[in-house]
Amino acid sequence: MRTQPSGLLTVTPADDAYRLLRSTYTTRHSPAEILLPGTAAEVSEAVMYAAATDLPVSVRSGGHGLSGTSSNDGGMVVDLSRMNAVTVLDRDTRLVRVGAGARWAEVASALAPYELAISSGDHGNVGVGGLATAGGLGWLVRIYA
Ligand SMILES: Cc1cc2nc3c(=O)[nH]c(=O)nc-3n(C[C@H](O)[C@H](O)[C@H](O)COP(=O)(O)OP(=O)(O)OC[C@H]3O[C@@H](n4cnc5c(N)ncnc54)[C@H](O)[C@@H]3O)c2cc1C
Structure with a gap:
């Protein structure tokens, strides 16, 4: 490198x-x-x-x-894998900043302490970039879609 x-x-x-x-x-x-x-x-x-x-x-x-x-x-x-920071900016309005290189397991881990969750890919290693630009299905979509 x-x-x-x-x-x-x-x-x-x-x-x-x-x-x-x-x-x-x-x-x-x-x-x-x-x-x-x-x-x-x-x-x-x-x-x-x-x-x-x-x-x-x-x-x-x-x-x-x-x-x-x-x-x-x-x-x-x-x-973009180094750009994987996940920051809860405002819990009340559920405003979260997610780096374009984060993976969904990282997002779920960062949201859990705030009792927040998101319907992302079922596989935690899938990246935010692909689903954000093209859409996708996750565990919670069966309940909320
Ligand atoms: C093992 C496995 C399990 C999967 N499970 C699920 C699932 O449960 N649910 C589901 O919906 N899908 C699932 N998929 C499909 C996957 O979610 C999609 O293919 C998704 O697009 C992958 O996103 P990625 O960021 O990891 O992929 P990448 O290969 O990094 O990106 C996918 C495409 O998006 C483009 N892209 C990425 N980031 C950006 C960016 N910031 N700006 C512009 N373009 C960008 C890339 O150039 C590429 O063309 C799975 C795939 C695999 C291999």
């Missing part, structure tokens, strides 16, 4: 961490580089860095997408 002068973490095939980050849950891939932003500003930087290469770009949250589109072969991957 390397750190760009700006602080953005990147992983290439030469790094040990590459084998853990190259693929998705269902598909095997060989991206040229994986970018691991930790803040919104670093996401912006990662997108500009990736765009400047002119290579295909994938975005990954939990990596459970069945189509495997959150990685690629020969392109860039913006992996």
Whole structure:
């Protein structure tokens, strides 16, 4: 893993961490580089860095997408897994800020002390990003849908 002068973490095939980050849950891939932003500003930087290469770009949250589109072969991957903070901003209005790289088990764990729950994916390792952008089904949907 390397750190760009700006602080953005990147992983290439030469790094040990590459084998853990190259693929998705269902598909095997060989991206040229994986970018691991930790803040919104670093996401912006990662997108500009990736765009400047002119290579295909994938975005990954939990990596459970069945189509495997959150990685690629020969392109860039913006992996959001470091952006997994879950913050209850206002319990009364049930206002919660969830990082785009959080997984639903992390969200459930953070909400439980506040006696809050959410109908997310049944599998706790599914990412927030995929369900937030495309929808999904979870345990509570059988009760509340
Ligand atoms: C073992 C397993 C169990 C599952 N269980 C359930 C279940 O119980 N209920 C259910 O509804 N579904 C389930 N699914 C399906 C899964 O929820 C969807 O495929 C979901 O889209 C995965 O989200 P992800 O963030 O983990 O995946 P990813 O592969 O990271 O992302 C999926 C897609 O969303 C895009 N994306 C991710 N984050 C962003 C972002 N921030 N901005 C723009 N695009 C983004 C990616 O580029 C990709 O195209 C399951 C899948 C697996 C493999």
